[in-house]
Amino acid sequence: MCDINTVNTDDNGDGIVNSGTDNRINNDIRINTDSGIDPNNRANDICVDIQNLNVRFPTRSGLMGKISGWTKAVDGISFGIRRGETFSVVGESGCGKTTAAMAVMGLIKPTSGDIRLYLGDYKEKSTQWADLHGGERKRLRRLVQIVFQDPYSSLNPRMTVRSILSEPFAIHNLYGKKEREARIAELLDRVGLSTAYLDRYPHEFSGGQRQRVGIARALATSPEFIVADEPVSALDVSIQAQIINLLQDLQRRYSQTMLFISHDLAVVRHIADRIAVMYRGKIMEMGDNEAIFASHAHPYTELLLKSVPTAGTGTVVTATPKVSTIGDDKDVSTTGNGAGCAFYPRCPRRCDRCVNETPELNDLGSGHFVACFCA
């Protein structure tokens, strides 16, 4: 399991992300010449490796809350996130994308499967949340941070920006008093806020500014890996553009590794290096940005893309796409016995084989995988 090739991973354990240029960047318009990441085989320089992850929640019924079944929120997904890339998971609400992210963060215990993290002290040999306890767990936690969806509820209204941003330092016991002040100023600068805002409370900010504070907080401990869970979906279009640009800057300048969860394909198109499309707990299609948007092979990906209303300067106005030909989502419960393709009830290309057999992720070459018999 130790065949990873860790090139250019700076190990100055002080946890400060170098603000200078880094030679791991510029992987934004990357076309895979290697075989990409095989779900069953780790390629080089992986940061987070997820193998056959399952998360199930019990459904209870009756007065005594007897367990009457299991909901498969995440149903055997595998993918790897390379160092310095933005990996995006897209899908409709309820498809398990947030649950998967929570499991990666170590906030939910997976039912089965491996989440191997190649971070910090474990850069060479990898670790799992389940193997870590107490201080070790906390040390790793410093390197894995999250930006939440709703900037209105994820900042404590009784804390000033200064206290919000110094809390991570206090928790992880980083830096001395003076140095913390300097770090906070640097963080604000990095997310484009003025230090004049230090003593203000969250309610004094607009949604976009609040999300900037949320991002600064996630960056405070110099994490090696950031999960961004729908960071722009609660924001207005114009503010959304600002936050996307900010995230893109962080990604390019500091080659921040990021797991970006979203349901907005236009945003994902803009920011992601590689994309996994999830439906009912399973990965339907996975590949790099171009593969998903230009040569997607799964009918569900196609449905998602067709559903995006489009408009732009100079482009011909396109009518809202017709999706009425595609079955209703009445059968979207995730309980069932699991036989057959999850997308069968809504699929326009379904065939008899899809009822009884579950399609596996199939390699189409250059890291493009699709779980469909018809592709």
Place this chain on the structure above:
Amino acid sequence: MPCLSCNDLRVSFRIRKKSAYAVRGVSFSVDDRATLGIVGESGCGKSVTAAAIMRLVPAPPGKIESGAILFEEKDLLTIPEKEMRGVRGRRISMVFQDPMTSLNPVFTCGDQTAEPLILHKGMDKRAAAELSMELFSEVGIAEPKRVFESYPHNLSGGMRQRVMIAMALACSPKLLIADEPTTALDVTVQARLLELLKKLQDAKDMSMILITHNLGIVAGMARHVIVMYAGELVESAPTRTLFEAPRHPYTECLLKTIPSIDKRGERLTVIPGTVPTPFEIPDGCLFHPRCPKAKDVCRKERPALHCVDERGITDNDVNADNDKHHVRCHLYV
């Protein structure tokens, strides 16, 4: 003959003994059987305009200062409240933004849909129930009976929004106001609901006002669009004209901020700053502090609404013709 026309609408709010305009002199009209899109960022006065049409602006602190809203030969702002109650929900109805909070959690969906039928049409309970279920199947609910007996929390977001639409359509209104009807929903559900709204509009000869900040939705749905900024109408045009040749810098900026799924992005254009609150309205053009094309005159004088032709040249004839392209900007004087 337009279905509804709104002239010089002004709405103010009084907060902490200070009064400020949320809507400052907005005029527009909605054609018969057509859809008018209203776009702008949050805080631009879109929803307040809609609330004023329904006379649902909370007063106090809100106050409709002046203006006229003509609908079926009546001025909705001056008729007595009792008469307004006969318009609201019957002739004009509304679909609200958030299906999670705009349904009453303690009544079943059936009760809530039957209510307007009993109140406005004087139906008895059984007839109202039957018609409600018919409406449910019309809006694409697969099991109308089950939904009729369900409470809102039993349903998904898309289903709840369908119930809201069924409720709004119950009395076959002449005008439907949809305030961000799909903002809280997934893309696939959104596409299906928009398709449904279009179909129902054709079938029922309805006019529609569609309020949204998603320009993509407007492009596919509306015949005319008005763009609002800080309570003012800054541009109005037929949809195609607006998207192909936007004139106001604000509209241009709005169109450029949308990430496109067709091409992998360079940096997105951003509009620096935020919409001013009604209490901190700048002098001159309201947009000048954020405008990339601001000139000296923009800082001093507030521009008037002009009519421009397809080459961007002003012609002085400012009338309420929907097919003309109007813009409020010094660049075209």
